[in-house]
Amino acid sequence: MLMPRPLLLLLMLLVFAASVRGEADDGIETDDIPVVGRPVDLPFSEASGWFEVHARAKPTTLQAKTALTFTVSVRAVRPARRSPHRLDLRELPDFAERFYIEDSAEEVVRPDDRTWEFTYRLTPRRTNVTAIPSLPFVYFNPYQLTATKGFQVLYTDPIPLHVLPHETVQVPVQAPESAFVLTTGPEVLERQTPWTPPSIGTCVVLLLLPPFACIAWYLVWRRVYPDAARLASQRRSRAARRALQALHAARRLDTKMWAAGTTAIVADYLQQRLDLTIAEPTPREVELLFTQHGCSSTLTEQAVRFFEACDSARFLPMSESSSLPLHDAAVQLILAVEEETCPTLHS
Amino acid sequence: MSYTPLLIALLLHAEPEAALTDREVLERAETEFQEGMRLRQDREQARPHFRNSAGYFDELRRRGVRNAALYRDLGNAYLLADDLPRALLSYHRGLRLSPNDRALRESLATARERVIYSPSGDLGRPRSDDRPPWLPHLPSAWLMLAAIPCYVLGCVSLTRWRMVRRGGLLVGGALALLLAGILAGWLMIRAEEQREREAHPLVVIARDGVQLRRGNGEAFPTRYETPVNRGVEGRLRFERGGWVQIELSDGEIGWAPRAAVLVDAP
Numbered sequence: 171m172l173m174p175r176p177l178l179l180l181l182m183l184l185v186f187a188a189s190v191r192g193e194a195d196d197g198i199e200t201d202d203i204p205v206v207g208r209p210v211d212l213p214f215s216e217a218s219g220w221f222e223v224h225a226r227a228k229p230t231t232l233q234a235k236t237a238l239t240f241t242v243s244v245r246a247v248r249p250a251r252r253s254p255h256r257l258d259l260r261e262l263p264d265f266a267e268r269f270y271i272e273d274s275a276e277e278v279v280r281p282d283d284r285t286w287e288f289t290y291r292l293t294p295r296r297t298n299v300t301a302i303p304s305l306p307f308v309y310f311n312p313y314q315l316t317a318t319k320g321f322q323v324l325y326t327d328p329i330p331l332h333v334l335p336h337e338t339v340q341v342p343v344q345a346p347e348s349a350f351v352l353t354t355g356p357e358v359l360e361r362q363t364p365w366t367p368p369s370i371g372t373c374v375v376l377l378l379l380p381p382f383a384c385i386a387w388y389l390v391w392r393r394v395y396p397d398a399a400r401l402a403s404q405r406r407s408r409a410a411r412r413a414l415q416a417l418h419a420a421r422r423l424d425t426k427m428w429a430a431g432t433t434a435i436v437a438d439y440l441q442q443r444l445d446l447t448i449a450e451p452t453p454r455e456v457e458l459l460f461t462q463h464g465c466s467s468t469l470t471e472q473a474v475r476f477f478e479a480c481d482s483a484r485f486l487p488m489s490e491s492s493s494l495p496l497h498d499a500a501v502q503l504i505l506a507v508e509e510e511t512c513p514t515l516h517s
Numbered sequence: 518m519s520y521t522p523l524l525i526a527l528l529l530h531a532e533p534e535a536a537l538t539d540r541e542v543l544e545r546a547e548t549e550f551q552e553g554m555r556l557r558q559d560r561e562q563a564r565p566h567f568r569n570s571a572g573y574f575d576e577l578r579r580r581g582v583r584n585a586a587l588y589r590d591l592g593n594a595y596l597l598a599d600d601l602p603r604a605l606l607s608y609h610r611g612l613r614l615s616p617n618d619r620a621l622r623e624s625l626a627t628a629r630e631r632v633i634y635s636p637s638g639d640l641g642r643p644r645s646d647d648r649p650p651w652l653p654h655l656p657s658a659w660l661m662l663a664a665i666p667c668y669v670l671g672c673v674s675l676t677r678w679r680m681v682r683r684g685g686l687l688v689g690g691a692l693a694l695l696l697a698g699i700l701a702g703w704l705m706i707r708a709e710e711q712r713e714r715e716a717h718p719l720v721v722i723a724r725d726g727v728q729l730r731r732g733n734g735e736a737f738p739t740r741y742e743t744p745v746n747r748g749v750e751g752r753l754r755f756e757r758g759g760w761v762q763i764e765l766s767d768g769e770i771g772w773a774p775r776a777a778v779l780v781d782a783p
Contacts, residue, residue: 340559343567346627348620349593350557352550353586359539359577360584362614365657367708380669384676391680398680 203252203310207321213261214321217309219250225326227292227302234336237272237293242305242326246284251312256288257305264303269293294333302329410508413439417500429483432500436476439504443511453477469506476503539577546573550594560599567598585615589624596628601748602721602779604628609719609781616654632748633725640741641722641749641765657707664700667693717752719781720763722773729771733760740771753780 203218224243232238244254256278259265272291279287292302304325314320368376391398413435420431433450440446440456444463448455453474460470476499483496537545553566571594577587588611595604608625611618634642674690677683722745729740751763760772761780 341561343553343557343560343563343597345593345597346624348624348627349596350554351593351620352547352554353590354547355586357584358543358586358590359582360586361582362584364583364614367657367704367711368661376665376668380672384672388676388679 204320209308209321209323212306212308212323213257214308215244215254215257216252217244217250217254217307218252218312219246219309220248220311220313221246221250221254221307221309221324223305223307223324223326225302225305225329227329227331230329231332231334232294233334234294234297234299236336237270237291238331240290240292240302240329242288242290242307244286244288244307248313250284252310254286254307254309257307259290259292259305262303262305265292265305268295268299268303270295294331297333297335299331299333301331304328409439409442410504413504414501417497417504421497429480429496432496433477433480433484436480436500436503440507443507451477453481463511465507465510469510472503472506476500539580539582542573542576542580546570546577546590546594549573550590553594553597557597564598567594568600570594571598571600571603583614585611585618585621587611588614589618589621592621592624592628596624601628601631602723605632605721605748605750606719606779606781613714616656619650629748633746634749635743635745640743640769641745641751643750643766657704657711660700660704660707664697664704667697667700671697717754717764720751720753720761721779721781722747722749722751722777723779724777727773727777729763729769729773731772733757733762733772737772741769745773 203216208214222245224245225240226243227238227240229238242257259269259271265271269292272293276289279289281287304327307324307326309322309324310320311322312320314322416435417432420428420435437446437449437451440451440459444459446456446459451459456477457470457474460473465473476496479496479499547570549566549570553563553570556563556566571591574587574591574594578591588607592604592607592611595601595607605625605628608621608628611621612625615621629643634640671690671692671694674686674693678686678690725746726744727746728744730737731740745765749765751765753761754764754770755762756775759775761775761778762770762772763778764770
C-alpha cells in the first residue's frame with residue numbers, strides 16, 4: 171500500500187524533529203561556535219552556554235615545594251550547549267611563573283548536571299607567592315543577541331596563599347670521626363717518590379763489588395803479612411793446628427816439663443805428618459827421617475838443631491827464660507815442615 | 518660531582534693569579550674542609566665544601582705533591598663528599614707511599630665497609646687481610662738497606678776467616694750471607710709485586726649497577742647476573758675501544774665501560 175506523499179513528508183519531518191529533540195535532551199547542543207571573535211591571548215574552554223565560575227584551593231597555608239589542590243568549578247546558569255574543557259594552566263603565564271603544575275589525569279567531576287569541576291595540583295615555586303591569580307574562563311554565550319559579543323571571559327577571584335619556607339630535615343654527614351681529621355702542616359706539601367727497585371746494572375755492581383773488594387783485600391793482606399799468610403795456610407793442617415795449640419797450652423809448665431812436653435808435641439806432630447815411628451827420637455833419627463822424606467837440608471838442619479836444643483833443655487841445667495826460644499823454635503819448625511810438605515797451599 | 522676537581526683546576530688556571538702557590542692552594546683546601554666541618558650537621562650544605570676541598574687537594578696532587586698526609590686528607594674529603602670511589606683510590610695511593618700508615622689503613626677499611634656488595638655471592642669483595650695489625654710492613658728501601666750490609670758483612674767475614682781460619686768467622690759469615698739472601702729474595706718478590714701493580718693498575722668502579730660483560734660492548738652478554746656497585750675494586754687487564762677488562766679480587770673477569778671506572782693511572 172502506497173503512502174500519500176504529504177503524509178510521507180510529514181512523517182519525515184517528525185523523525186527529524188525527534189532527532190533534534192534527542193540531542194537537546196542530552197543537555198549539550200552542537201550548534202557551531204564562531205571562529206571569529208575568540209580571544210587570542212587566552213585559552214578557550216570550548217564551552218557554549220551561560221556560565222558562572224568559582225575557584226577554591228586547599229590548603230592555602232603551606233610550605234614551599236609542597237603541592238596544593240586548586241579546583242575550578244564551572245556552573246551552567248542556563249542549559250549548556252557545549253560543555254567546558256579542561257584548561258591547561260601552563261598556558262597562563264601568571265600560573266606557570268608562580269607554580270609547578272602537575273600533569274593530571276583526573277577526570278572532570280560532575281557534582282550535578284549543570285556543574286563541572288576541574289582539579290589541579292599546584293606547587294608554589296617560591297615563598298613569595300602570595301596568591302593564586304585569577305583564572306580567565308573564556309566561553310561562548312549563544313544567548314547574546316549579537317555573535318560578536320558572544321565570547322565572554324569570566325575571572326575567578328584571586329585566592330590568597332601563605333607560603334612558608336620549606337622545612338628541610340637536616341641529615342648530618344655520616345662518616346667515622348677519623349674522616350673529619352685534617353692533617354695540616356708542611357708535611358702535606360712534601361713530594362715523596364715511591365721506592366723503585368735498582369736497575370740490573372746496579373744490582374750486578376752491588377753483587378760483585380763486595381767479593382772483588384774482599385779478594386783484593388786478601389791479596390794485599392798476603393803481600394803485607396806473608397808470615398801471617400803462611401801461618402794461616404799451615405793451619406789447614408789439622409796436625410799442625412793441634413800441635414800449635416798444644417804448644418801454646420804447654421807454656422804454663424815449668425822449664426823441665428815444658429821442654430819434655432814440647433819435644434813430645436813436636437814428635438807427635440812428626441808421627442802424623444812424616445810417619446815417625448819413634449816416640450822420643452834423637453837428633454840423629456830426626457835427620458834420617460827428614461832425609462828419607464826428601465826434605466831440604468835447611469829444614470833437616472833446623473829439625474836437628476831443635477831436637478838438640480830440646481835435649482839440652484831437658485837434661486842440662488837451664489834458666490826459666492830460656493824456654494821461650496825453644497817454643498818459638500818449635501813453632502818455626504812446624505811451620506817450616508808444613509810449608510815444605512804442602513807446597514800447593516802456598517802457590 | 519665528578520667534575521668538581523676538573524672545575525677547580527679550570528678555575529685555578531683561569532684566575533688572574535694563575536700561579537697560585539702550593540701553599541695557597543693548600544690553604545684553600547683546608548678552609549673549604551673546615552667550612553664543611555662547620556656545616557657537618559647538614560650534609561646538603563657541607564658536601565659542596567668537602568667537594569671543593571677535595572678539588573684543591575687533587576690540584577696539589579696534579580702538581581706533583583705526593584705524600585701520605587695529602588692522600589689521607591684527599592681521601593677524607595672525598596669520603597665526606599660522598600665520592601666513595603675516589604676516596605678508596607686516594608687511600609690506596611697513600612698506602613703505596615706509606616704502607617705502615619695506620620690511619621690510612623683504617624680509613625680504607627672504613628670506606629670499604631660502605632661498598633654495597635652483591636648479597637648473593639660477594640662479587641668483588643676484597644679478600645680479608647689476615648696480616649696481624651702489629652706486624653709492620655717493612656718498606657722495600659729498608660729491606661735493601663738491610664740486605665746490603667748483611668751481604669758485605671758476609672763477604673768480609675768469610676774473607677777474614679780465610680785469613681785467620683777462625684770458626685766463628687765462618688759461621689757468622691755464612692749466617693750473614695743467608696740473611697742477605699733471604700732479604701734479597703723478599704726484595705725481589707716486592708719488586709715483582711710492584712711491577713705487577715704497574716702493569717695492572719688498580720681499578721675502582723665509579724657508579725652503581727655496572728654490569729660486567731663478556732666483551733667490550735653492550736651487545737655482549739653479561740658475565741655475572743648481579744651488577745657491581747661503586748667502590749668495588751679490581752685490577753685493569755686490558756683497555757680497548759672505550760672499555761676496560763677488569764679482574765676482581767677472586768679472579769672474576771669482565772668488561773666494563775671505561776667511563777664507569779676509575780683507573781689508578783699516574
